[in-house]
Amino acid sequence: MKTLNLTVVALVIAVASSANAQYYPGAMSVSQQPYPQMAQAQYLMNPYSGIAGQVQPASYCDAGCDVGCGPGGCGLLGGSGGYDSQMFGAQHGPNGTGSCCLPRWFDVQAEWLFWDRDFGDDTLAVSSDNRLGPTVLSTDDLEIKEESGFRVTGAYLVAPATAIEASYFGGFNWSSVAFAFSPAPNNQLFSVFSGFGTNPFNGFADTAPGAAHSLAFSSALDNGELNVRKRFVSANCIVHSSAMVGVRYLRVAEELVFNTAAPNGFLNYEVQTDNDLVGAQIGGDMMICISPRFKIGGDIDAGIYGTNSSQRTNAVFGGGALAELERANDVAFVSEAGLNGVFQVTPRLNLRAGYQVLYVTGVATAIENFNTESPFAARNAFINNNGDLFYHGASLGFEFTW
Incomplete structure (x- = not known):
């Protein structure tokens, strides 16, 4: 009986000892980590801070960057330090590590435009020195230089990465005057x-024979757009792109005035053209994140437009006056493209600079609607709406996000 009691006591002690000796079946030895104590959180040193002892959690991707991010942050190399470990690393990014992964966005964009209206091959000779003599006045003598305009764009977010954009650019007034003189007694x-x-x-x-001739030209351009834009970010956060669809209104108005002064009379001859274009367009852009602060890329859009064109000719001379008006409805094509760079100054403010080109075909221009038949007798009026226009120039502005 005594032997049996000792055996029972020994079994109870063994069971109790076994309960107290259970350990978490992890990689650590049982002597190092008793259950249920949790393993300590692991940390990595922040390679960008340069301050000894400052730590960051091992994974520090920003929101929206879960694809293509490793322990080193977002970027081309993922867990090996990624894009942020390169020369323009996270220490330069106002949004911190991983800001290349943040989608491109602004609430308001404003730009100063410095564009040229290119005449191309359009040349009109209006005056000669003596009968059938050399040309002394033509549209080649008009010195059309770059003119200032502006563009303003507002964006309103309507869905994830999707916004409605309203944009206007204009304010241009290209103009020039050229003269030819043949003083008395030559005339x-x-x-x-x-x-x-x-x-x-x-x-x-x-x-004729005239003493003074002059040729004056002016041209104006206005543009309004309403677009829906969807933005995308590549898995490695390097490529930022967008697709756009919308409607566009574009107006081109020009004027060409030819004046003469002769001993026995005068002529004031004025040609005005006006074009209103309305239609749909598609397009997009693509930018490369060079660093969290700097992106560079391009954009393009194109569309088919219904066009209402008109040309009005008015002439006043010593023996009377002339008035003509012609209209036409047709189809036009418009395309715009540009190269741009965007630099982030603060989390809310970006600076941008670029170069744009705008091509318009299927419109009435003042030069191509200058009727060279005599205005002093009956003639056939016409409208030519097959003209081409090419604008190009630099831009400088900012983007702001509230």
Whole structure:
């Protein structure tokens, strides 16, 4: 009986000892980590801080960057330190590590535009020195220089990474004046209306032989758009792109004025053209995140437009006046492209600079609607709406996010 009691006591002690000796079946030895104590959180040193002892959690990707991110942050190399460990690393990013992964966004964008209106091959000679002599006044003498305009864009978020954008650009007024003189007693200027002094011979009294001729040109451009834009970020956070669809209104208005002064008369001849374009467009952009602060890329859009074009010619001369008006509806094509760089100054403010080109075809221009038939007799009025326009120039501005 005593032996049995000792055996029972020994079993109770063994069971109790076994309960107290259970350990977490992890990689650590039982002597190092008793259950249920949890393992301590693991930390990595922040390679960007440069301050000894400062730590960051091992994974420090920003929100929205769960694809393509490793322990080193977002970027091309993922867990090996990624894009942020390169020369323009996270220490330069106002949004901190991983800001390349943040989608491109702004609430308001404003730009100063410095564009040129290119004449291309359009040349119109209006005055010669003597009958059938050398041309002394033409549209080549007009010195159209770059003009300032502006662009303003507002964006409103309507869904994840999707916004409605309203944009306007304009304020341009390209203009130039050129002169030709033949002082008395010579008065040897002849106009295109008489075939430069041949029909009728020695020209019309109101234009030839002339003492002074002048040619003036002006052109205005206005544009309004309403688009829906969807933005995308690549898995490695390097490529930022977008797709856009919307409607666009574009207006081109031009004027060409030819004045003559002769001993026996005068002529004031004015051609005005106006084009209203409305249509749909598609496009997009793509930018490369060079660093959390700096992106560079390009954009392009194109569309087909319904066009209402008009040309109005008014002439006043010593013997009377002339008034003509012609209209046409047709189809036009518009395309715009640009290269841009965006630099982040603060989390809310970006600076941007770039170069844009705008091509328009299927419109009426003042030069191509200058009727060279004599305005002093009955003639056939017309409208030519097959003209091409090419604008290009630099831009400088900012983007702001509230």
